[in-house]
Amino acid sequence: MTVTKRLFDILVALVLGIILIFPVAFTALLILIRDGRPVFYISERMKTPTEGFRLVKFRTMKTVASDSGVSGGDKADRITKNGHFLRRTRLDEVPQLWNVLKGDISFVGPRPPLRQYVERFPELYREVLKSRPGITGLASVYFHAHEEWLLARARTTAETDVIYSRVCVPRKARIDLIYQNRRNLCVDAMIMLKTVFKRLR
DSSP: OOHHHHHHHHHHHHHHHHHTHHHHHHHHHHHHHHTOSOOEEEEEEESSSSOEEEEEEEOOBOOOTTOOSOOOGGGGGGBOTTHHHHHHHTGGGGGGHHHHHHTSOEEESSOOOOHHHHHHSHHHHHHHTTSOOEEEOHHHHHHHHHHHHHHHTOOSHHHHHHHIIIIIHHHHHHHHHHHHHHOOHHHHHHHHHHHHHHHHO
C-alpha cells in the first residue's frame, strides 16, 4: 500500500467515523434491544497469505458454536430481525472503519478471505493478497449480487463450500487481479462511489 493510499484511508475513515457516530450508536442499540448480545460479529480474515486479523462487523445472524465458512442459503434462517436490512444496505460493515484505521484493510481492495480458502488456494491468494484487502472492491461491485444469488441456492454447509470454492473464488480472483493492475486513487474513488450508489439504488 502506498503512503498516499494509506493517508487517504485514514482521512476518509476519520471523517466517516465522525459523520456516522450517531447512526452507528443507534444501530448498536437497536441490535442490543431487538437481538441481544453480542452486538458485533468478530471473525478472523487474512491480510496477507500468512497474517490474519480480527474483522469487525455488526452482528446480523444468530450465533452458534459451530459456525464456519461463508454465508449461504444454509444459514438464511439464522439472519436476525435487523440482519436483512443491515446486509442489504451493507451497514453491517460500517464497524470496519476501525479495521481501516488500524491498517488491517483499506477502503478498496479484494474482500479479506477466510483462512481456510487461503490455505486451500495458496497460489491464487498469493497474487490476490498483494493488494491490501478492502471494505469494497471491483469484485464487490460487479460480482457481489451474483455471488449472493449463487450461494442462496445452497442448502447445506457442504453445498455452500462447493459453490464458493469452485465458482466464486476463481471469478472474484480474476476481477481482483484486474483491479490490482489498474489501481490508483481515481479508480478507488470510482469504486467507492459505485458501491454507495449501488446500495442507495
